[in-house]
Amino acid sequence: MKKTLFIIFLMVTALLQQVVAQDRSISGRVTDAASGQGLPGVTVLVKGTTVGASTNSDGTFNLSVPSTAATLTFSSIGYLSVERPIGNSNVIDVQLATDTRQLEEVVVTGLATSIKRSNLANAVTTISAKELVGSTRPVTVDAALNGKVVGANISQTSGAPGGGVAIQLRGISTLNGSTQPLYIIDGVYAVNAEVGNGAGAAAFSAAASTVAGRSSQDNPVNRISDLNPNDIESIEVLKGSSAAAIYGTRANNGVIIIKTKRGVAGQTRVSFNQDLGFAKAWRLLGKEDWTDSKIDLVYSGARAALEKERLRTAQANGQIFDYEKEVFGNTGFLRNSSVSISGGSERTKFYVAGTTSNEEGIVNRTGFKRNSVRANIDQKIGERIDIGVTSSFINTQNRRGFTGNDNRGVSLGYTLAYLPSYAQLQPNEAGVFPENPYGGDNPLAIVERSINEENTNRTVQAATGVLRILEKEGSSLRLAVQGGIDFSSSDALLALPADLQSQRNLANPGAVRVVKNQFFNYNAQAFLVYDWRIGETINLTSQIGSVRLGLERDLSFSQGQNLAPGNPLSPNRSSLVTQEVEFGSEQDIGQVAQQEINFRDQIIATAGVRFDKSSRNGDPNKYYAFPKASLAVNIAKFGFFDLPAVNLVKLRAAYGETGAPPIFGSTFSPLVNISTGGRIGFLPSTLVGNPNIGPERATEFETGVDLAFLDNRITLEATVYNKVAKDLINIFQLAPSTGVTSIRAFPVGDLQNRGIELSLGATPVRTDNFSWTSTTQYWSNRTKVTRQVVPNFNTGLGFGASFGRNVFSLGQSPSRWYGSPTSATDNPNNPSFLTRYEEAQPKFQMSFLNSFTLFKNVELSFLVNWRKDSYTSNLSRLLQDEGGTTEDWSQDDDGDGEVNGQQRQSGTAREFIQNSGFVRVREASIYYSVPASVRTSLFKDYVRNIRIGVSGNNLLTYTDYVGYDPEVSNFGSTSNGAQVDVSSFPNTRRVFFHLSLDF
Numbered sequence: 001m002k003k004t005l006f007i008i009f010l011m012v013t014a015l016l017q018q019v020v021a022q023d024r025s026i027s028g029r030v031t032d033a034a035s036g037q038g039l040p041g042v043t044v045l046v047k048g049t050t051v052g053a054s055t056n057s058d059g060t061f062n063l064s065v066p067s068t069a070a071t072l073t074f075s076s077i078g079y080l081s082v083e084r085p086i087g088n089s090n091v092i093d094v095q096l097a098t099d100t101r102q103l104e105e106v107v108v109t110g111l112a113t114s115i116k117r118s119n120l121a122n123a124v125t126t127i128s129a130k131e132l133v134g135s136t137r138p139v140t141v142d143a144a145l146n147g148k149v150v151g152a153n154i155s156q157t158s159g160a161p162g163g164g165v166a167i168q169l170r171g172i173s174t175l176n177g178s179t180q181p182l183y184i185i186d187g188v189y190a191v192n193a194e195v196g197n198g199a200g201a202a203a204f205s206a207a208a209s210t211v212a213g214r215s216s217q218d219n220p221v222n223r224i225s226d227l228n229p230n231d232i233e234s235i236e237v238l239k240g241s242s243a244a245a246i247y248g249t250r251a252n253n254g255v256i257i258i259k260t261k262r263g264v265a266g267q268t269r270v271s272f273n274q275d276l277g278f279a280k281a282w283r284l285l286g287k288e289d290w291t292d293s294k295i296d297l298v299y300s301g302a303r304a305a306l307e308k309e310r311l312r313t314a315q316a317n318g319q320i321f322d323y324e325k326e327v328f329g330n331t332g333f334l335r336n337s338s339v340s341i342s343g344g345s346e347r348t349k350f351y352v353a354g355t356t357s358n359e360e361g362i363v364n365r366t367g368f369k370r371n372s373v374r375a376n377i378d379q380k381i382g383e384r385i386d387i388g389v390t391s392s393f394i395n396t397q398n399r400r401g402f403t404g405n406d407n408r409g410v411s412l413g414y415t416l417a418y419l420p421s422y423a424q425l426q427p428n429e430a431g432v433f434p435e436n437p438y439g440g441d442n443p444l445a446i447v448e449r450s451i452n453e454e455n456t457n458r459t460v461q462a463a464t465g466v467l468r469i470l471e472k473e474g475s476s477l478r479l480a481v482q483g484g485i486d487f488s489s490s491d492a493l494l495a496l497p498a499d500l501q502s503q504r505n506l507a508n509p510g511a512v513r514v515v516k517n518q519f520f521n522y523n524a525q526a527f528l529v530y531d532w533r534i535g536e537t538i539n540l541t542s543q544i545g546s547v548r549l550g551l552e553r554d555l556s557f558s559q560g561q562n563l564a565p566g567n568p569l570s571p572n573r574s575s576l577v578t579q580e581v582e583f584g585s586e587q588d589i590g591q592v593a594q595q596e597i598n599f600r601d602q603i604i605a606t607a608g609v610r611f612d613k614s615s616r617n618g619d620p621n622k623y624y625a626f627p628k629a630s631l632a633v634n635i636a637k638f639g640f641f642d643l644p645a646v647n648l649v650k651l652r653a654a655y656g657e658t659g660a661p662p663i664f665g666s667t668f669s670p671l672v673n674i675s676t677g678g679r680i681g682f683l684p685s686t687l688v689g690n691p692n693i694g695p696e697r698a699t700e701f702e703t704g705v706d707l708a709f710l711d712n713r714i715t716l717e718a719t720v721y722n723k724v725a726k727d728l729i730n731i732f733q734l735a736p737s738t739g740v741t742s743i744r745a746f747p748v749g750d751l752q753n754r755g756i757e758l759s760l761g762a763t764p765v766r767t768d769n770f771s772w773t774s775t776t777q778y779w780s781n782r783t784k785v786t787r788q789v790v791p792n793f794n795t796g797l798g799f800g801a802s803f804g805r806n807v808f809s810l811g812q813s814p815s816r817w818y819g820s821p822t823s824a825t826d827n828p829n830n831p832s833f834l835t836r837y838e839e840a841q842p843k844f845q846m847s848f849l850n851s852f853t854l855f856k857n858v859e860l861s862f863l864v865n866w867r868k869d870s871y872t873s874n875l876s877r878l879l880q881d882e883g884g885t886t887e888d889w890s891q892d893d894d895g896d897g898e899v900n901g902q903q904r905q906s907g908t909a910r911e912f913i914q915n916s917g918f919v920r921v922r923e924a925s926i927y928y929s930v931p932a933s934v935r936t937s938l939f940k941d942y943v944r945n946i947r948i949g950v951s952g953n954n955l956l957t958y959t960d961y962v963g964y965d966p967e968v969s970n971f972g973s974t975s976n977g978a979q980v981d982v983s984s985f986p987n988t989r990r991v992f993f994h995l996s997l998d999f
Contacts, residue, residue: 409440
């Protein structure tokens with residue numbers, strides 16, 4: 001037995017020696033062709049095998065290859081793949097050029113599968129980390145997308161730090177609720193609710209839309225602002241139903257898929273980034289000085305005499321002030337610091353990062369802070385199991401102040417509009433603010449003493465697992481599971497001290513509100529994926545699986561009025577207390593099947609269907625089908641195609657359906673509480689629910705062509721689409737004779753969105769010392785009502801016919817403006833016979849992104865966004881005209897003897913529906929990478945990269961719009977009320993100085 005074992009040992013040893021003798025060691029370095037910097041994470045494979053490795057943090061690699069190996073392939077997302085023959089070489093160095101079209105990047109096509117972009121049948125926009133934050137530092141993720149997503153209409157709903165952003169993909173998809181798309185973060189269905197804190201409620205604003213609850217005018221932020229942009233690796237935007245159908249009943253507004261950074265095998269890499277900057281108001285509206293003759297036009301009688309005396313006293317004492325500049329003209333200082341550590345082996349990879357941001361507002365005591373930590377870990381267990389864990393915690397603090405619509409005068413914009421420059425509002429030596437005789441409160445006191453702040457703690461946790469059940473030469477079967485949670489808890493505090501001017505004369509002076517909002521979103525899915533082959537030419541991928549989603553919502557507030565004088569945060573009590581609690585629980589279940597067929601990368605077809613049921617539907621057990629199908633034909637890969645200068649000619653077409661569940665609770669009829677004879681009871685409401693309500697639906701057919709020329713140095717993507725939103729849900733107003741006033745959820749009709757999207761990429765110059773890449777995008781969307789089952793009704797949230805309103809009317813766009821004067825001939829379908837004005841949606845948008853690299857060390861880039869002829873209802877100038885503070889108030893532009901400030905007040909809606917189109921330099925930057933020779937002489941090999949730079953946001957804007965920002969939105973991200981301007985928080989111009997170090 002011993003002799004036998006010894007012989008076996010010798011045989012095995014000899015065999016191993018032979019195998020080792022047959023292997024070769026290949027090393028080398030992969031660098032960026034433009035900058036010369038080493039590229040980490042590049043995949044190096046022996047062609048035709050699974051033998052491979054990844055480059056280290058400096059771009060180097062070392063690989064043991066079989067002696068029969070002939071070719072190595074080098075690939076990385078964002079770069080053109082390269083093949084190199086091995087020959088007799090033991091060292092192979094490679095330069096990778098940027099792929100402006102990124103034809104080889106992987107794009108999601110199913111919940112458990114992906115596909116190369118060159119085989120994709122949909123127009124999916126992908127934003128890389130470099131495109132997102134490589135130029136400048138955005139406040140929030142959604143703000144960073146502005147001007148970079150073809151087919152998106154993006155507006156900043158507030159200029160306050162961390163303020164909300166409204167994103168609308170391929171037009172209007174709903175009339176109720178938010179226009180925001182569905183966000184998926186590392187597979188987790190994210191909470192992106194926009195919940196008001198009550199700043200527009202009656203205790204804080206006389207313009208409140210509700211007595212005590214929340215208002216769409218609370219200047220809320222959407223919760224995607226919590227996410228740290230520096231943590232993101234890439235973003236995929238599924239703009240229409242044909243691409244988003246696999247997400248079913250929540251995808252009517254499109255889907256944005258966010259992938260955070262992961263570790264890369266190789267040497268541990270430490271990166272540190274420091275940004276310091278400042279923000280200033282992009283525009284102030286300015287003021288006009290006062291004279292006796294102007295006072296006679298604004299005031300009359302004894303009031304005019306009093307104002308003239310005030311003016312003379314202020315002029316004599318040199319006390320003429322620019323209050324707009326004093327409130328909105330400050331400089332906000334900005335700071336972002338981040339550090340990340342990544343690395344690992346082929347079996348264990350990790351990415352750990354921490355970031356702190358502090359952005360001061362241009363209004364004193366406003367600002368935005370965000371602190372976040374993240375840990376992403378990937379682990380291989382044996383040869384068949386891969387697991388990944390994503391963990392993050394975020395704390396955000398938001399102080400927004402009081403701006404927007406508010407007739408009482410607490411809002412800074414309202415107060416400043418009526419405030420003449422000779423008013424005396426400065427505090428005395430004791431710090432007491434005088435009363436403001438021109439408005440509801442002293443704006444300087446509101447800045448210093450009011451409170452509007454929110455603190456949010458949020459955690460996003462995700463886990464993925466892949467079990468390779470079967471692996472054969474021509475087929476494989478794997479089980480892919482994924483689950484995650486998104487939990488956020490927000491605490492808001494609003495307070496107006498009882499001794500403020502706006503409070504003293506109230507029956508219950510002084511108000512404080514404590515708000516608590518909690519969201520718990522969870523999802524889990526499991527899919528079987530079978531990859532198989534028919535012959536040598538047809539590859540197929542089959543998948544089937546199930547998805548479960550849930551959302552628990554807990555919203556509450558306690559509000560007190562009639563506070564004692566003094567600080568509301570000192571020991572204080574209120575005698576009038578209002579409370580509200582709202583609980584919500586939703587569950588969705590989906591069943592998914594999809595089949596993909598690939599014939600030699602020449603013809604790629606996909607078909608699938610998702611069946612969803614939701615607790616928000618009238619019948620929570622009824623499944624609704626959402627099918628999808630697509631076809632892509634790569635003509636340039638057929639044998640008959642012989643044009644060396646043409647790399648890609650792809651024809652594509654896709655169809656898909658998505659849904660949007662009805663508003664929570666719309667199936668029920670609420671009860672109204674009453675008190676009779678001292679006894680509490682309930683009565684049926686005149687607002688009734690709809691027990692038969694189902695989801696809104698959207699169908700979309702898109703088709704297009706993708707072209708690439710001269711080794712992808714010129715690319716073109718052209719897409720046209722037709723998206724029909726069906727069974728739109730809205731409140732249906734009924735005749736009083738029916739006994740009820742309205743049905744809270746009723747299918748009122750359909751609307752159609754048609755559009756075109758073009759994207760042209762080019763690399764005009766690519767040399768060793770200079771390269772230039774350029775991307776030009778164009779997109780346009782037209783919307784109209786195609787089916788109407790109820791009488792015309794208002795769809796927007798404007799302030800009446802005098803200032804413009806939106807109407808749901810057959811054959812018209814629901815975002816078109818109508819207003820005074822009446823016109824019986826202009827629009828006979830409008831029962832109010834209002835004049836038909838322009839469209840809130842722009843005629844088209846374009847963006848121009850250009851990047852330059854000089855001598856491999858200097859990088860310049862700029863992004864210009866052009867929005868053509870988008871119309872906004874601007875009430876901000878009306879307030880100034882009424883107060884006599886408009887910069888051109890006393891001028892007479894048309895020479896008719898009536899000054900502008902008076903003439904505009906007596907005009908029609910034309911005075912307020914203004915063109916808010918613009919050309920804006922959204923981003924611009926210049927960076928310098930310290931040459932390796934200088935770096936190593938100073939720091940040896942301890943520092944691998946040093947990069948310094950300066951950048952800016954919103955540096956220049958050209959527009960005829962008269963207001964603080966042409967992208968303003970008084971009503972947040974509501975589906976069709978996003979272009980009304982009432983004394984908004986001014987948008988800012990931001991400048992940063994950057995330092996990046998890699999170790």
